[in-house]
Amino acid sequence: MASDSLHVTDQAALEELKAFLRIPSISTLPEHADQVRLAANFVRDRLTAAGMQNVELIEAPGRHPLVYADWLHAPGKPTILFYGHYDVQPVDPLDEWLSPPFEPTVRGENIYARGATDDKGQTYIQIKAVERLMQSNQGKLPVNVRFLIEGEEESGGEHIEAFVASGDKRLQADAAIICDTEMFAPELPTLCVGLRGIIYGEIHVETAATDLHSGVYGGAAPNAIQAAAEVIAALKDRDGRIAVAGIYDRVTKPSDKEVAAWARLPFDENEYREKEVKVSALTGEPGLDVFERTWARPTFEVHGIRGGFVGEGAKTVIPARAVIKVSMRLVPDQRPEEIAALLSEAVRKAAPRGARAEFKLLHSAPPSLVDPDSPFLTKAAEVMTEVFGRETVYIRSGGSIPIVGTFNQHLGIPSVMMGFGLPDDNLHAPNEKFYLPNFFRGIDAVACYLTRLGS
């Protein structure tokens, strides 16, 4: 698809998306707070332009605002709650980006920018779908619609969590629509019915009051980074099994029917390893296939270790402190607070002689599963099949969308995860992209789905 073949309205949508992507709304970096707010304002303004009502920013002290909007003039019809997020991941390592992360650039059929898929592009699908329906139906929608777009999905989501838990009447709805997942393969319409949960935190390791000279004290003083390495190595064995007592106790195996459906998905493990993951060997628990390992098993990952000397050249210091960024992905029926407690205990026990190690939880989200036989799911599958011209598949995702569990717990509604990302979209990595045909088919699919729900 050359961009000069786009319809006039498509070009307008693309230009609007680019404007959205130019805002460096990295919610995890405090110095970007102003830009995060600019992105909230952008969403507010575009919802207003689309014809939504009661558009407002919902504030909380020290938090990035929620953007709320509604249109509730379809009595007797279902009420749909759209969820998305306008914040994005950090961009480091910056030097690996082929074009700057906040200068959206179309190359071939993709648009490259931080947030292109996750989740500005997919959030914008929802806004444009509603706008299109409004424009073609004299300002009316086939169902009642609410929007709740957050700015802290990549940094813990405390604001939306508290707001949804507060029982605010504006969130009454029959189902949520979330466009923040990916298709299993290009051209293969996909509904995601399961998500892993997460606990994210830091392991603090301390050995001494100050850093020490490795010549003078090497051989007698404990080393905090050596201790950190020993703690990490103790928490996961070299085969990929998490070595935390009790961690697998509540893990539920996927049903035979689900496993059989996964086995029918188009998948070549060698191609996945070489072309997508780009590694010399896949890892993880022995005896389980890739889908089970990435969708239905918990993980323990280290994201980085701070401490000691990492600059250019040589500094011969015995580090006194190390901070290890870690997370665990959780699966049904693991409970975040229980897993955090098990990890805390295992961390304490793993500290070698002369070191103290402590796990500090930063945020968490429960895992979730959606009933694939709900009419909200089956109608979504019908529409996706029509738009893409192929049978819709049901998958799970290894990622965490905490709001799905929150909606289920506090609003009692299912979340329909219609995702339009692709597996090679480089989420959370350099050169994030969105496949532009999916941006436009996404708008079609969401608009058709609302029409189907209202018919």
Place this chain on the structure above:
Amino acid sequence: MASDSLHVTDQAALEELKAFLRIPSISTLPEHADQVRLAANFVRDRLTAAGMQNVELIEAPGRHPLVYADWLHAPGKPTILFYGHYDVQPVDPLDEWLSPPFEPTVRGENIYARGATDDKGQTYIQIKAVERLMQSNQGKLPVNVRFLIEGEEESGGEHIEAFVASGDKRLQADAAIICDTEMFAPELPTLCVGLRGIIYGEIHVETAATDLHSGVYGGAAPNAIQAAAEVIAALKDRDGRIAVAGIYDRVTKPSDKEVAAWARLPFDENEYREKEVKVSALTGEPGLDVFERTWARPTFEVHGIRGGFVGEGAKTVIPARAVIKVSMRLVPDQRPEEIAALLSEAVRKAAPRGARAEFKLLHSAPPSLVDPDSPFLTKAAEVMTEVFGRETVYIRSGGSIPIVGTFNQHLGIPSVMMGFGLPDDNLHAPNEKFYLPNFFRGIDAVACYLTRLGS
């Protein structure tokens, strides 16, 4: 000693030392290259002012200059080569300094600044001792004297290594005097007769082409920091023994006489642990005492791990690369190139499935031992005993002063290590200090030593 009790000349020496300490000559940081040169100029100018001749900067492309000077008008007397270094360690973590590292501050009887002891303060002892002898003897010295002061001791020392190896006639001498070590205890005159060597380098770990999303790929993709932790944990066991095949093969046990002398040193292991090292437990090889572990056994230390995400907040990335800064301290008769090869092989083998790990040597220095019965040593001991009023002890140091091995190998001369630092001087750490009474006694001792050697 309150500073108002200093003699006028003492005050002048202190002010000159402060000026030296104000220069942030961090040789390991390329952005400090200009300041490193300022420190070289400072040494050149002070040597000239002290009455030394043929003062010059010896340059090499891309290297920090050596400062050379001589005074060779004592025929029939020994020739002494003074060695010191005008470069200093980096200062991070900066926020742990009570006064800024390059604003020398006298608190009590100590002067606080980066380089106060290591090695600007001790290098300046040598210059002031020579100046004092010149002033009190009508411009004459009791022995022939050369100075060779370098600016790369903290960053590899390639320049001086190459210069000494070049066979330059200006380095003909009978012994070297090095003031870059510490006294065993306050008020206890100490000669250091052994140093550990070092290999310093980086372990590069790579698992994938780019960082990956831990939700999508967690459970299938290898993690470079997990792999780094496993490599580190595999290289040293939890008891502190280095788990590198062959690493202990050439380690020579200290003589019974030396071990017996160590046993007479004033030393309380609990006090050392609590007051000096400030740790909850000492570590290192079981069954060996602290002196043997820190002076006569090799070590493996991790200095820092670069890679992944270590900023504020949460980023759920599976890191594709990690760089581990490591060093090993070496003891007689270990050979740096041999140990580097053993470590390289062990690193390669320790890489878990899906990871490549490679050791890259940055620099190295051999261990060294000096004959305690050499007259240069015994006369130094006599002088130290007189100046401090207590019997001089012989110790080793766990640190590395590569030049000692270089002088021995290429010039065939012993190095007399008269050190005036104290164990709590915070070398390579925040709040480095020098005990000022030792600065002045050091000048006395070096001046007396030259006189004794010339008598």
